[in-house]
Amino acid sequence: MLKEKEIYKGKNLFFISNRDKFFKLQADSLVNKAGVRKDSIIAIVFEVDKEIEVTKIDGIEYVDFNVSDLNLMMEAKSFTFMSLNNWNAPIAEALINKDKRILQKLYIFITDDEVERWKINYQKNKCLTEDFNSNISKSCISVLQNVKNFIAPVPYFKELILKVLDRKDVEFINCSIIFEILPFEQSQLLRESTGRDESYLKNNKKRVLIGTKSYKIIPFLKVLNDFNRYQKSSGEAVELLVFQNLLNRFLIDAFLLVRKLLRLKNTNVTYLSEMPPHLYSSLIGSCDYILLQDRGGASTARVFAKWGAGALLIKYGSPNYYFFKDVYKIDFISFDEKLKVSERIRHENLDTHSNSCKIIEEERRSIEIYRKLYDQEY
Known part of the structure; x- marks a missing residue:
């Protein structure tokens, strides 16, 4: 595994679990539809299931997450989390605590599933409250209190997310889904x-x-x-x-x-x-x-x-x-x-x-x- 000092410099980092199903399709679409270069993308993989090996795309670098790499990651162009849950929230929290300046280039790719969980939790407690069974941990709440950028279609998600988070200082990258059931070709x-x-x-x-x-x-x-x-x-x-x-x-x-x-x-x-x-x-x-x-x-x-x-x-x-x-x-x-x-x-x-x-x-x-x-x- 490459560990050179500048391995992450200028790269787009995507944080995924080893059983992720959507990054492969998203990355394929970014490369084949949006023209994003493969060598600009690095998938940071965290293990949630020892029995599963992550499905890879040829030409894209995959690196196992290691907390010792946090300092090296600060030089990346962007940090994207494919949804936010109990598994990846601690990593996002660690990145933010390491250097809050990365909030300007940290993005949460929103899915309907997690927003539904947040909404139900909010309606029940009048604010987001820790609920492990709903994939809402303390780390998740901490990240949501700080993160500035969400990738989500504005007409459907913006009003609900602003209400649930009780924040107004949030930016939306107004994108809808571009991947399909199969890879592009x-x-x-x-x-x-x-x-x-x-x-x-x-x-x-x-x-x-x-x-x-x-x-x-x-x-x-x-x-x-x-x-x-x-x-x-x-x-x-x-x-x-x-x-x-x-x-x-x-x-x-x-x-x-x-x-x-x-x-x-x-x-x-x-x-x-x-x-x-x-x-x-x-x-x-x-x-x-x-x-x-x-x-x-x-x-x-x-x-x-x-x-x-x-x-x-x-x-x-x-x-x-x-x-x-x-x-x-x-x-x-x-x-x-x-x-x-x-x-x-x-x-x-x-x-x-x-x-x-x-x-x-x-x-x-x-x-x-x-x-x-x-x-x-x-």
Whole structure:
């Protein structure tokens, strides 16, 4: 491992755990979309799981975190933490305590998950309070009391973060997600080759992905009933795709069997299991609709809309409703308890090409900001 005095000088340091899943995609996008040089990036890896080896990108330096390197790191161009939690907060705190001047070049890449945890904690305690189970440690609170720069889309996150932190001296690097499910080149190839085969087109079956991850059983049964009614009244065949565990699959199958015994026609349900990213991307490209869970799944939904594959179905007033409305400004089909999904599908005809253009436009805007943030010439 290189330990020369100037190894970190002028470099963009990214602090990641050895089981990190997002840095590889983020770094790939920074290099291939924003033109950031590989040799300007160093990943500082801290171990949280002895059984896992970090997945690396060729050409990018990976260095195991060592507290003795803190002095050497002070010469870096930037310090980026991919989210903030119990594992990496002590490192950010140590850097800040070593030299507060680095606050000008220290950035926290914000995710919806952590902000949701902060919000719940704040609502419960009227201020951020230590809660190890929610990944809010004393170090995390200390960092949030000092950090100046957050990388996050302003329309969705700014107001909430300022409220939770009870601060006004915070800067936002107004960027949205630029990475996809697959690395850049693989994603491009898949997008160019994705298409529905002739038999699928002839069947004229609507494919609906219910959630981008496991979907709760009761809400799913409500959606299933809704699409059963839609299929009966419209005459169009529908296939619902859903991630479910074995117990829930058994319950759903029992429900469908009862309906069959009553001679009621069922919507076809296909169960999904965890799959490699390239298969998941192909699945996304084959769907007509994605019914998003209330929160999470934005990166998958963004790729779906960017590819112009179909329409998003989002519950009115949910976090995802505001995220796609305010950040990407695309058209989607909203629904609530009174206005069912199937009724909205019947009467909506969205311009998926226009949505694709809006996603790409927002991505390009964010790419330019990332380029200026991490380019060594700036």
